[in-house]
Amino acid sequence: MENILKHAIDKYLYKASNDKFRSEFYNILDTIDNIPLLEDLLAQYLPYTHISLPICEQILEFDSENKKALIAMVDLFWLDGEDEKALKAVDEAYQIYPDDADILSRKAMLAKTNSET
Numbered sequence: 001m002e003n004i005l006k007h008a009i010d011k012y013l014y015k016a017s018n019d020k021f022r023s024e025f026y027n028i029l030d031t032i033d034n035i036p037l038l039e040d041l042l043a044q045y046l047p048y049t050h051i052s053l054p055i056c057e058q059i060l061e062f063d064s065e066n067k068k069a070l071i072a073m074v075d076l077f078w079l080d081g082e083d084e085k086a087l088k089a090v091d092e093a094y095q096i097y098p099d100d101a102d103i104l105s106r107k108a109m110l111a112k113t114n115s116e117t
Helices: 002-014 019-029 035-045 049-062 067-079 083-096 101-116
Strands: none
Touching (some): 002 019, 002 049, 067 083
8 A cells, every 4th residue: 555655646746737646646545544655755755735634643543642633733734934823833732731841832933923023
């Protein structure tokens, strides 16, 4: 299953304008419930928000407190210039992990960035 999903991701990544490949990616992703596999894929495709955000959502569907996915959501929204969504995501992560250094640093960075705009 991992190879099938990676193949679908690669087709979608390089032909993202094609709805067929996007649909194939989402259909296969919906069948995956292996969180370690999804976390590995998230790490591999993190800068590609159109790939990584759905992977994060799939992880959080099975484990709503998954720290890797919660932090990745903050980073992906920020990379996409979606500061409001990044702030919301970091606040949600902070509610679950109020003492986590990675979350606290992102929260501070986003607060600083938004105060400067």
